[in-house]
């Protein structure tokens with residue numbers, strides 16, 4: 001059984017290795033999180049640590065902002081305009097299984113290929129929980145990796161899935177269990193591309 005990491009949505013008409021030594025983080029991305037799936041604080045904190053660790057290895061630091069999902073709920077209002085090259089949006093939703101569905105997608109990203117990439121990603125926490133249970137792996141670890149994968153699509157501005165590394169399209173249960181070697185990070189080329197994208201966008205925005 002393998003798990004499809006994500007479906008890709010494109011919103012524009014024009015569709016346009018090896019992990020190296022970890023550089024010092026010098027680019028930062030802020031992730032506005034909308035926790036519609038009501039993932040527990042501890043689990044979401046561990047997932048953020050996992051995603052943060054992956055991006056540390058790519059020289060990018062992640063910051064997290066908890067955004068309010070109900071008018072009376074906790075979290076920030078998150079009404080400020082998104083800063084280009086700085087702010088992303090993460091929706092954690094509780095999807096429902098389709099009868100007879102054999103391939104489970106954990107997330108999706110919305111890419112605009114006329115722009116620099118995209119800002120919105122969605123993770124199906126129901127699918128993450130189901131896959132984690134079947135693969136006998138921690139929900140928080142899988143959730144963190146799924147989030148990092150989707151952020152990767154947004155920062156790389158690409159729906160491409162290479163054969164190895166975090167951006168590969170299918171994750172097997174053996175890999176998730178740690179029974180089969182797998183890379184859960186970005187290649188040095190992917191990391192360099194994401195840092196360069198952020199540098200350019202920040203320069204343009206300023």
Ligand SMILES: [Zn+2]
Nearest residue numbers: 005006149161
């Ligand atoms: Zn993907």
